[in-house]
Amino acid sequence: MADQNKLPIAQPINHIIHSVPIKLEIETSQYNSWAELFKIHCRAHDLIEHLTSETPTQSAASSKATPISDELWKRQDAIVLQWIYATISQDLLHTILEKDMTAKKTWDRLRSIFHDNEGSRAVALEQRFTNIKLENFPNVSAYCQAVKMLADQMNNVGLNVTDKRMVL
Structure with a gap:
C-alpha cells in the first residue's frame, strides 16, 4: 500500500509558468484568463479542491481510494500557494501575502481584488480604448496588438467589444 503522505511526482512541478504563461498584474486586467489557466493546471494535478475549500470535503474524500490526511492536505495546499505566488506580480504578492494563508483564502482575495x-x-x-491613436505606436502591428489587448481586458471586466468596434 502506498504511503498516503507521499506526493505524486507530478504535483510539485516547478514549471507552472509553462502552464500559466500569464503573469497576473493589477494593471493588465487579465484575471479571467489567468484564473482559467490556473484552474486547468490545478485540475490536471487533482488539486482544484484547494481553490474551493479550506479542508478536504467529504465528497472529495469519498471519491478517492483512501481519505486524504490533514498533513498531505497542508502540503498540497502549500504547493498550490507556491503556484499562485509564482504566477502573480510582485505588487500583487505584497498585497495579498499574509501569515498562515491557505490557497482558498489567497484565491478568494485575488478574485475580490479584480x-x-x-x-x-x-x-x-473604456477611456483608454476610445482614446488610443495609431500615431502613438511605432507601427500598425504594435497598434493592433494594443487594441486587441485593451479589448481582451475590457471583455474580462464585462464590456463586450465586438470585432466591428475594434475595426472602427
Whole structure:
C-alpha cells in the first residue's frame, strides 16, 4: 500500500509558468484568463479542491481510494500557494501575502481584488480604448496588438467589444 503522505511526482512541478504563461498584474486586467489557466493546471494535478475549500470535503474524500490526511492536505495546499505566488506580480504578492494563508483564502482575495473593482476598471479601460491613436505606436502591428489587448481586458471586466468596434 502506498504511503498516503507521499506526493505524486507530478504535483510539485516547478514549471507552472509553462502552464500559466500569464503573469497576473493589477494593471493588465487579465484575471479571467489567468484564473482559467490556473484552474486547468490545478485540475490536471487533482488539486482544484484547494481553490474551493479550506479542508478536504467529504465528497472529495469519498471519491478517492483512501481519505486524504490533514498533513498531505497542508502540503498540497502549500504547493498550490507556491503556484499562485509564482504566477502573480510582485505588487500583487505584497498585497495579498499574509501569515498562515491557505490557497482558498489567497484565491478568494485575488478574485475580490479584480472583481470588486470591475466598475472602475471598466471606465478606465473604456477611456483608454476610445482614446488610443495609431500615431502613438511605432507601427500598425504594435497598434493592433494594443487594441486587441485593451479589448481582451475590457471583455474580462464585462464590456463586450465586438470585432466591428475594434475595426472602427
